[in-house]
Amino acid sequence: MSTIAVEVIYRGIFQKTMAKHITRGIVLAARKEGKVGIAFGRYGDSPERNGIPAKQFAIVADNDEELQGSIAKYEPTEVDVAIAVDDALCKGVESWAWYGLQPVNKLLKENGTLIVTTTQSAEELIPHIHKKELPYNLAVIKGKASFSGLWVYKNDHTDMRVLGALPRVAPHLFGSPALESAIREEWKDELKVASAEKSFERVQIRKVKPEEGNPEIPYSFTMPGWKSMEEGLVVRAIPLGSHFPGHDGGYRPERNPYFKKFTTRTMRPVVDFSKCTKCTLCWLQCPDSCFDVTPDGYYDANMEACCGCGVCEAVCPVDKCVTMVDDTRFDNNNGEWEMWKKDKDGYATWLASKIEHRPERSHGFHHRGQYEKERIEQTD
């Protein structure tokens, strides 16, 4: 039995084409070595939503009979290689369907490899990745979350660099000659071949032991059977909210206890409460109703519910009051207002340190040439 499964975890829509290039490239390269394979997206992720974690898969086998066991499934039960093309996905993967939050390394086999494209080091990523009972490898390809393949965004060869690392981390999948031959045939571009070759050399691999990583146990839920499910497709409303936790006043709406949504986030708002005029706009305009009302009338973005869309920053009429910053610079979903209330000077220092990281990540590229400039700065 020799079936090799690879998953690509990516940001819905933004990275879909790139993920498709990677999974197709895997099957085409393996084919050059006489293997067979399939490439497919996780059906439950479709139709994709902007930024929602999604998956595509490539399964490679020695022959058609071995491949049969991997066909007509939504998702493999385990993978040899998991590839996250956005390091913010290390915090977890929650699609918009009923999978719940999955650790990014959940499907990895023992001694399998998680590849992450990131500007951070492996040491910085590991605290975000959930602990796993089995050892695995973490491979780092230097690069930011790429939009390569999305409409007008310039192709930065992230797909080729991921493919180029595979003969290093999973030589049983295919060798470099097969990959290069497949790239030439499919994409007809010698620069892409060169990018793949370079990545083979540059990818950095580190062992991750079972005791390393985020100790948090992801919440789980049981799926009721037909006898206990309410009939008539009735879903009871979530109850109304109540006061801000730990205080008499304020208001926190009840939220869906099963669907957290925060793994969609790559940026998070930080609020300078000393500048806030309590104008209500962020609270009113947030499409996910993520703002809790504090007892003193401020609006505190709840990080279990925030998708990081940035609407609050856009509508805030006060300069530098709400600022979107890189979410990978945070290790928890704690509330900001409580922190500010306890120690306002300390909060100001903390806020400044978070805002410093702002240019490292953006939702897109706001001016011509920004992409090329940032790419060179961060990867070379």
Added chain:
Amino acid sequence: MAAQTAGAAAAKATATPKSDDKEMLISGCEAIAHACRLADIDVVTAYPIRPYDTVMQMVSKMIADGDLDAEYIVAESEHSQFEIVKHASAVGARVFAGSSGVGWFYAFEALAVTAGLRLPVVAMVGNRALDDPGAFGCEHNDALAVRDLGWMLTWVETAQEAMDNALIAYRVAEDPHVFLPCAVSVDGAFLTHSQHLVKVPSKEKVDQFLKPYDRGSKLLHPDNPITIAPQVNEDWLIEIRKQNDEAMKRAQGVIVDAYKDFNRIFGRDHSPFLEEYMTEDADVVLVGQGTLAMPVKVTVRKLREQGKKVGFVRLKWFRPFPTDEIQQSLKRFKAVGVIDRDYSFGSPYSGGVLYTEVRSALYDLANRPLLHGFICGLGGREVTIEGVTEMSEILLKTKQTGKVDKQVAWIGVRE
């Protein structure tokens, strides 16, 4: 299962109505309209298509005359007609809608989700051929098309039964153990467009039989904040389908109870699923549904005069299909002929829908009767005594030889 004699049947038809029943000369459509009035429906939707639409004219007249207080909504299509009643049913309204032929098909998306959402919509189908080519006459393919979706389906023989079954349909559909939609099939032309003497009961009696529709905690209302019809995908749908399956199974028992109450309150003697006609000592029987029962009964009597032991079993409910009752009934005979006023091109032996279902229901019997399928009466062509005689002779021959020569035959088709 008591076999009726011709004399008893005739005597029953001319019996004086019960004191507070009012005898009226009305069409099958109008009989359904009276059922709507008696059930005190809240919302009714209309879109014209022959032959069901007389019911809409009658209901609008009842509202105009002040005999019925209901929202009468003229939709712009059958699809909207059935979407409107589906939603109205979700907010607790007792609803009615109807259609025919391809009009019913135009509503198909709404029909499918009504059953999926467990909404007790009651509909009338004035059975009509699916055109093109243009045809107004009766075929059963229109209503049969929803047979797999969770709709309960009943076929009636008379205008009286149209009214009675419409009332029974509300009672069964709105039972919280069921909560499934129900379509009452009324043969186009023969019932929809001819007037019969019908015993119309009083509202007081109907109120004893039919309690107000209560959706309970599933009511879509601001005071009961719920969502219905969420996106569920593969994680939930098979469980939901299983719930539908169980509801349809439970409907069987609910129908039996409803008939008991109905017979007691209205002084009738309907049997729930099958009407057996001269079957007690029969060697062979025909099986069918709808108005073709009339020429079949006449033929059976004629053949009996010649000493030929032929009988007839009329199926009243197609969904839920009364499998046990069909088995218990048909296992007593040597040969059975299923009459289909419908077609199922490319099906096993190219038989009709009813033939295939009866055949499937009999499969587990240790001693199955020999089985024939007859397709006839399509496009509303009359089912004739000659035709039924031909079918009966085929069955009698099969009884003698012990062998089915040809599984399915078309009767009354020009060659």
